[in-house]
Amino acid sequence: MTTHAFPSDAHDHAACIAAGLDAAEALCAGRGERLTVLRRQVLETLLSGHRAMGAYEIIERMAERGRRPAAISVYRALDFLQAQGLVHRIERANAFIACAHPGARHGPQFLVCEGCGTVAEIADRGVMAAIGKAAREEGFEIHDPVIEVAGRCASCAEARP
Amino acid sequence: MTTHAFPSDAHDHAACIAAGLDAAEALCAGRGERLTVLRRQVLETLLSGHRAMGAYEIIERMAERGRRPAAISVYRALDFLQAQGLVHRIERANAFIACAHPGARHGPQFLVCEGCGTVAEIADRGVMAAIGKAAREEGFEIHDPVIEVAGRCASCAEARP
DNA sequence: AGGTAGATGTTACAACATAACATGTCAAGC
DNA sequence: GCTTGACATGTTATGTTGTAACATCTACCT
Numbered sequence A, B: 001m002t003t004h005a006f007p008s009d010a011h012d013h014a015a016c017i018a019a020g021l022d023a024a025e026a027l028c029a030g031r032g033e034r035l036t037v038l039r040r041q042v043l044e045t046l047l048s049g050h051r052a053m054g055a056y057e058i059i060e061r062m063a064e065r066g067r068r069p070a071a072i073s074v075y076r077a078l079d080f081l082q083a084q085g086l087v088h089r090i091e092r093a094n095a096f097i098a099c100a101h102p103g104a105r106h107g108p109q110f111l112v113c114e115g116c117g118t119v120a121e122i123a124d125r126g127v128m129a130a131i132g133k134a135a136r137e138e139g140f141e142i143h144d145p146v147i148e149v150a151g152r153c154a155s156c157a158e159a160r161p
Numbered sequence C: 001a002g003g004t005a006g007a008t009g010t011t012a013c014a015a016c017a018t019a020a021c022a023t024g025t026c027a028a029g030c
Numbered sequence D: 001g002c003t004t005g006a007c008a009t010g011t012t013a014t015g016t017t018g019t020a021a022c023a024t025c026t027a028c029c030t
Helices: A013-031 A037-049 A055-064 A071-083 A125-137 A154-159 B013-031 B037-049 B055-064 B071-083 B125-137 B154-159
Strands: A087-090 A095-098 A109-113 A119-122 A141-152 B087-090 B095-098 B109-113 B119-122 B141-152
Touching (some): A037 A071, A055 A071, A125 B141, B087 B109
Parallel strands (some): A109 A141, B109 B141
Antiparallel strands (some): A109 A119, B109 B119
């Protein structure tokens, strides 16, 4: 299987949002966790955007479609979603993005395009193995690796070579 | 050579600060860049702390030893020091740390201990190679990789197994 | 001395995140 | 049906991190 970490221009976006929400529902149900309306809306906003978004941008988008949630509420929802592995935080951008592989165990890595802002989530075994090896040599126990690579995605590199 | 990314408890700290400052002087002189008093003090503060520090913590420390610099001045000094490769930013902590290998080309990676807060800077070839390979498979051009691994350093893991 | 480029200072504010406490919601057990 | 308890959300205020806009200073060149 060839993976396409960067979404193609014309994929079935509605279906991809629905799939993400369904996966989240299933995952929470299986764990006895509550995917409340607010949490679901935050996740849906991230899925719709299909890119990393700051908390206040999420608030803005939610405000356009109904009541404006308080910052703290959105942060709490994001905390929950992160704990469930449904959302990741992009540290270097103070932003959040819906997980591309909900349910899978990871160790995700992110390719962040400086041209278009798209964030691709990959889960490369080789990268994790190399980091594990380097850490072992220092006697370091890995808990939470953050790998965020800024650069240019294929289409942006092509557009401005 | 066995590297010790985590500093031993009793290394010659004064010498290690002096060495860092000397390296910075030499590097800037060689490039025709100006290591001004303010920039030097910011770097010295980071070298003394021997760990990652927030900008406002740097300000606090500098205030204890003289005039309190404005936030923006410290951020500008940090920008300069980062551009010269003398300081790195730890994204996940909104903090800064003096570079452990000034002058060397890198691609640094950080092991951040959640026990004691120490940050070890390593420059593992295997990790960079793995990331390069993963990026190539996506047609992604790497510009600025961020690798920050949280976990426990050897002494903290031993102290609380 | 005057010009100029770069560094720093002053002030105000934007953006990101959380503390403390009140209130709402829903299901279990009486 | 009511109470209770656990968890989620709302309200208000504030803390933390970072920058914009513009003034001033400094060191060097001519």
